[in-house]
Amino acid sequence: MHPAPFAYKAAHSVEEALELLRSHEDAKILAGGQSLIPALKLRLTQPAMLIDISKISSLRGIRRENGKLIIGSGTTHREIEKSSLVAEASPLLASLAPQIGDVQVRHRGTFGGSLAHADPAGDWPAAALAVDAELVIAGAHGTRTVHASDFFTGMLSTVINADELLTEIRVPGEGTPGIYLKHRNAASGYATVGVAVTATHNHGRIGTVSIAVTGATPVAFRASAAEHALTGHAVSAHLLDEAASHAADGLECLSDIHAPAAYRAQLVKVMVRRALGKLLHA
Amino acid sequence: MAVATPTRAFGASIRRREDPRLITGRGKFTDDIHLANAATAMFVRSPHGHARIVSIDTSAASAHPGVLGVYTFENVKGFISGMPCAWPTTNTGDTLKLATYPPLADGKVRYFGEAVALVVAVDPNTAADAVDLVHVDYDPLPAVINNEAAVAPGAPLIHDSAPGNQAFRWSLVGGDTNGALAHADVRISQTLVNQRLIATPLETRCAVADYNPASGEVTVWVTSQNPHIHRLLIALSTGIPEHKIRVIAGDVGGGFGAKIPYYAGEALCIFASKELGVPVRWSESRSENYVATAHGRDHIQHIEVGATKEGKITALKVTAYASLGAYPSTAAPGVPTWLFGCIIQGPYDIPNNEVHVIGVYTNTTPTDAYRGAGRPEATYMLERVIDLVAAKVGRDPVEVRRLNFVKKDQFPFKVANGTLTYDSGDYELALDQALHTVDYTHLRAWQEEQRAAGKLVGIGFSSYVEICGLGPSSAANAMGFAGGLYDSATIRVHPTGKVTVFTGVHSHGQGHETSFAQIVARDLGLKVDDVDVIHGDTDKVQHGMGTYGSRSAAVGGGALHMAGMKIRAKAQKIAAHLLEVAEEDIEWVDDAFRVKGSPDKAKTIPDCAFAAYMAGNLPAGVTPVLEEQHWYDPENFVFPFGTHICVVEVDRETGETHIKRYVAIDDCGEIINPMLRDGQVHGGIAQGIAQALWEEAVYDENGQLLSGSLMDYAIPKASVMPHLELGHTVTPSPHNPLGVKGIGEAGTIASTPAVVNAVMDALSPLGIHHIDMPLRPAKVWAAIDAASH
Amino acid sequence: MEETHVGISVEVNGRPHRSTVEPRTLLVDYLRDDLGLTGTHIGCDTGQCGACTVIVDGQSVKSCMVLAVQADGAHVRTVEGLAQDGRYHAVQQGFWEKHGLQCGFCTPGFMMQSVQILEDNPDPSDQEIRDALEGNLCRCTGYQNIVEAVKAAGATIRSGAETMALGTGVGA
Incomplete structure (x- = not known):
């Protein structure tokens, strides 16, 4: 397969990337390329220019500051998977990373690229929502920070403007227990449904719970009603059953040849229940 | 590695001789053939399942820099007007309507992805750009995808030459099925869908054609399982004389049937090379492969069964609607007819059975052989039937199988419809070994415990017999196949005793370069390392029929053994002469001719070869050199068999199936190389499990292929495959020179019903008796959900 | 006007190569067509099959999902480079x-x-x-x-x- 022709520039700083974005119409950012390059090959997208940000070292890396994990947008899935810092500070991210694609894809694909692509079957959007990540977006007039809950605007769309770049993602780093469960599409490896759940409990009582779901609907979402039904209550199997059984209420699920909407709704309920069970031991 | 003497190399698990080049990146697959000045061909393909072509505007593409030519049907029809069908069969009078299969769409497209125009350019990027510049105006027509809908009144007509979209009707009748049905204690009616599959060899198809205008010769590198058949069909369809055509199928990255047919891709590379005077290369993308390379299976079967209250099947009647797709591919009509219908009673003694096949055209990619080809469709049907009968009469499916088996003392066994005579078998032996391997009594007890704990666990069986070693030619001709099904071997012993073997079959993963060397090594008392096996080049190798239908070891190996015996016969005369004894006074012992009673007085094949090439000291009447050839036309097919057992757990909440255990006991007669045999079974089972659980070519109602790439067509990955436990029994074929039967397709044929039967067993407490394949989680969950409401 | 071709330097199996490629050239096509290293194969067009897997700077990647220009300055290992000193890997x-x-x-x-x-x-x-x-x-x-x-x-x-x-x- 052969992409349509495009120009290519490698940026070596965020400023240079932004300048290139501003000065070229119909330019696209190339990060890890694991979604973009297949789309180019199938000519589903035909940009005039690619701006390669993979050589910008400041976009890469994982550190902890003030109790938060700061992850550069160009950090690969594999780097997150192998990070002992992430394992300690964000069990949810550590649980999710090795479930993305395959090793080769994780070597190239990036955290920021996945979030900015906002594929409805992507994995990271669920985690970003569940931990209420803060996404730092750079533009001509400096940076702005957007909460994950405001970041995804629809299928394959986010609040990032055409002349902006996602540079950094900040997530809570207190080691809150979390888990990502994924029902893989047997062909693509993408999430038919993926659920990202964090939960704390103390002496048999649930503290905070967050539940986010990807794959089921055009854009990942937080299952707020289920969270609300759980928060502050005593842990019991019945409570978890009840909360999970409503996790798909009112959803208009996606439907395809692999999974009709009703099946996705079922998976949401089952997987939310199983994730809660693993975290709350009930 | 164990193994030492040549004699013992036969039957030993020696590593493969083809591997050194393949593991060092030095294989030569067709796409690796880079000729100087070669142009790239690409196709403009239909985005519609069925449409009239209003106009094709090639002007922008033609004007694009670097484009060498843009061609439509009108341009190419003088070179090739139709793709030939080599198995134009029917047996019900004049019902065959063989539609013309144009190399490029002729006024109308009849399936999604049908080639409409050919673009040739200086390089792939330019060709791809030019494809986008060809503007085709279509007038979409209603499409028909479902096989029964295609022959229903009022269906969209695909070919004017095939009224009602019917390609043929075909029937076989044995005994009095209607009578037996009328008197049966129990009767079952069931409809089964054997879904459409896509073969998906990891290497897509590819062709490179280099036409020499000065000599009129053309060399075609092509991904083919049968290069001589390709050469013949190229000659017949293009008028290029056969002796001017050299077809080379070097390393081929898997076939599974899809590389048997002769396709427009290779034909049009030849056309373009002739037209442009440069080599032309075409390499299919995967998405293109999914629309342009033949699909497999695609049956709807209506079944009626009659049985005694003990479960003895007295009658079986099958009416199958089989799709040829939009056009008749090379071997397509033979697959759902002879390769399916003859074996309709499988390993069972069912005295009354009949099968009726309606071949239909639909707006889909043409179908052809896919691993097993016809036999999986029969075996799946029959093994589901056995389990349905067992459930109906309340008996263990094992006992119902045993009750119905053809017994050991019934061989040779003629099937009720009279078409086949099974050569040898001991079906209970394989079944018993499988039961022993799984410890059946305990397994059922375990199942009861699991069920009591709320788990959905199931045990599935599949017993099978298949038709392998295609031909004999007389049978093939009688079945309407336009070719013989013999095969060939040449053994050239060089002066130093090293050997080059030329075989008419083709290896694309089977390992013939090793297993065939093992045959020759044993026959001639040589080391395997001293025997090279050449295949896949029509200028090097004598005519042969290629590889499919698990025929290579049985027919190609048989030919090789016979040629080896000719070498031995000639060498024996030379040995006797050199040893100065009468021929009757020497014997072949321990890899040499030895004087009876004085075994130290010996001559080896290399000794004889050297003498044969020196030629000055040969016995009277013996010609120089040591080279022999044999064409072997088998007297019968061979009939491998076996039993597979699958144990599954179904997740009640998600519908996911987990294979807990998989045991396969296969009998392919004598085994040349157990490691290669096991490899064939492993891969076969993977494909069969995949049909049961995941794979399906899905079209929408307009004929769009929705499962058009590996993003949507799920071939199995390492993480979902269970560890397979293999075993075997050995029941040699009494008529095959090597006693071998063939193993390439057994795993695929047996495994699909074993898995489905296991899932149905797991779901049986819920009152679920059948779900059509593939048993994807969503479908299984929906059935569980429906059953619980 | 953007350049239609870009110069790259890539070390493949220890051997340096300087080449000029179109930006749209995939690493796998560069290896196969430009360098003649046909041991790396192409089995799909959507990144599923992994037949084109090579190791770039110590990490396995699917070379059909990497542009040749992205490998500028990289060390690439392919199947042709596995055997060393006359011995198999x-x-x-x-x-x-x-x-x-x-x-x-x-x-x-x-x-x-x-x-x-x-x-x-x-x-x-x-x-x-x-x-x-x-x-x-x-x-x-x-x-x-x-x-x-x-x-x-x-x-x-x-x-x-x-x-x-x-x-x-x-x-x-």
Whole structure:
């Protein structure tokens, strides 16, 4: 397969990337390329220019500051998977990373690229929502920070403007227990449904719970009603059953040849229940 | 590695001789053939399942820099007007309507992805750009995808030459099925869908054609399982004389049937090379492969069964609607007819059975052989039937199988419809070994415990017999196949005793370069390392029929053994002469001719070869050199068999199936190389499990292929495959020179019903008796959900 | 006006190459068509099959999902570079001895990913091997002997045993 022709520039700083974005119409950012390059090959997208940000070292890396994990947008899935810092500070991210694609894809694909692509079957959007990540977006007039809950605007769309770049993602780093469960599409490896759940409990009582779901609907979402039904209550199997059984209420699920909407709704309920069970031991 | 003497190399698990080049990146697959000045061909393909072509505007593409030519049907029809069908069969009078299969769409497209125009350019990027510049105006027509809908009144007509979209009707009748049905204690009616599959060899198809205008010769590198058949069909369809055509199928990255047919891709590379005077290369993308390379299976079967209250099947009647797709591919009509219908009673003694096949055209990619080809469709049907009968009469499916088996003392066994005579078998032996391997009594007890704990666990069986070693030619001709099904071997012993073997079959993963060397090594008392096996080049190798239908070891190996015996016969005369004894006074012992009673007085094949090439000291009447050839036309097919057992757990909440255990006991007669045999079974089972659980070519109602790439067509990955436990029994074929039967397709044929039967067993407490394949989680969950409401 | 071709420097199997490529050139096409290293194969167009797996700067990647320009300045290892000093790599030997290949088309990709697996962990479990091969498709073997091949290669690496010399026969 052969992409349509495009120009290519490698940026070596965020400023240079932004300048290139501003000065070229119909330019696209190339990060890890694991979604973009297949789309180019199938000519589903035909940009005039690619701006390669993979050589910008400041976009890469994982550190902890003030109790938060700061992850550069160009950090690969594999780097997150192998990070002992992430394992300690964000069990949810550590649980999710090795479930993305395959090793080769994780070597190239990036955290920021996945979030900015906002594929409805992507994995990271669920985690970003569940931990209420803060996404730092750079533009001509400096940076702005957007909460994950405001970041995804629809299928394959986010609040990032055409002349902006996602540079950094900040997530809570207190080691809150979390888990990502994924029902893989047997062909693509993408999430038919993926659920990202964090939960704390103390002496048999649930503290905070967050539940986010990807794959089921055009854009990942937080299952707020289920969270609300759980928060502050005593842990019991019945409570978890009840909360999970409503996790798909009112959803208009996606439907395809692999999974009709009703099946996705079922998976949401089952997987939310199983994730809660693993975290709350009930 | 164990193994030492040549004699013992036969039957030993020696590593493969083809591997050194393949593991060092030095294989030569067709796409690796880079000729100087070669142009790239690409196709403009239909985005519609069925449409009239209003106009094709090639002007922008033609004007694009670097484009060498843009061609439509009108341009190419003088070179090739139709793709030939080599198995134009029917047996019900004049019902065959063989539609013309144009190399490029002729006024109308009849399936999604049908080639409409050919673009040739200086390089792939330019060709791809030019494809986008060809503007085709279509007038979409209603499409028909479902096989029964295609022959229903009022269906969209695909070919004017095939009224009602019917390609043929075909029937076989044995005994009095209607009578037996009328008197049966129990009767079952069931409809089964054997879904459409896509073969998906990891290497897509590819062709490179280099036409020499000065000599009129053309060399075609092509991904083919049968290069001589390709050469013949190229000659017949293009008028290029056969002796001017050299077809080379070097390393081929898997076939599974899809590389048997002769396709427009290779034909049009030849056309373009002739037209442009440069080599032309075409390499299919995967998405293109999914629309342009033949699909497999695609049956709807209506079944009626009659049985005694003990479960003895007295009658079986099958009416199958089989799709040829939009056009008749090379071997397509033979697959759902002879390769399916003859074996309709499988390993069972069912005295009354009949099968009726309606071949239909639909707006889909043409179908052809896919691993097993016809036999999986029969075996799946029959093994589901056995389990349905067992459930109906309340008996263990094992006992119902045993009750119905053809017994050991019934061989040779003629099937009720009279078409086949099974050569040898001991079906209970394989079944018993499988039961022993799984410890059946305990397994059922375990199942009861699991069920009591709320788990959905199931045990599935599949017993099978298949038709392998295609031909004999007389049978093939009688079945309407336009070719013989013999095969060939040449053994050239060089002066130093090293050997080059030329075989008419083709290896694309089977390992013939090793297993065939093992045959020759044993026959001639040589080391395997001293025997090279050449295949896949029509200028090097004598005519042969290629590889499919698990025929290579049985027919190609048989030919090789016979040629080896000719070498031995000639060498024996030379040995006797050199040893100065009468021929009757020497014997072949321990890899040499030895004087009876004085075994130290010996001559080896290399000794004889050297003498044969020196030629000055040969016995009277013996010609120089040591080279022999044999064409072997088998007297019968061979009939491998076996039993597979699958144990599954179904997740009640998600519908996911987990294979807990998989045991396969296969009998392919004598085994040349157990490691290669096991490899064939492993891969076969993977494909069969995949049909049961995941794979399906899905079209929408307009004929769009929705499962058009590996993003949507799920071939199995390492993480979902269970560890397979293999075993075997050995029941040699009494008529095959090597006693071998063939193993390439057994795993695929047996495994699909074993898995489905296991899932149905797991779901049986819920009152679920059948779900059509593939048993994807969503479908299984929906059935569980429906059953619980 | 943007340039239609870009100069790149890539070291492949220890040998430096300077080339000029269109930006749209995929790394796999660069390796196969420009450098003539046809051991790396193309089995799909959507990034599923892994036949094109090579190692770029120590990490396995699918070379059909990397642009050649992105490999500018990189060190690339392909199947052609596995054997060293006249001896097979342990992974090649494992695939040979355990019948880890049939048609051999997917094999270079599997071997390169297996090299990665064993460089990450020379003693992986069966399940770890299967999971780490998620990005490689084989249609011939059912994967069982591939798993055995990787295990055998791991054992060879752990033992430090010398591998077979190139040119070794099958010994029978």
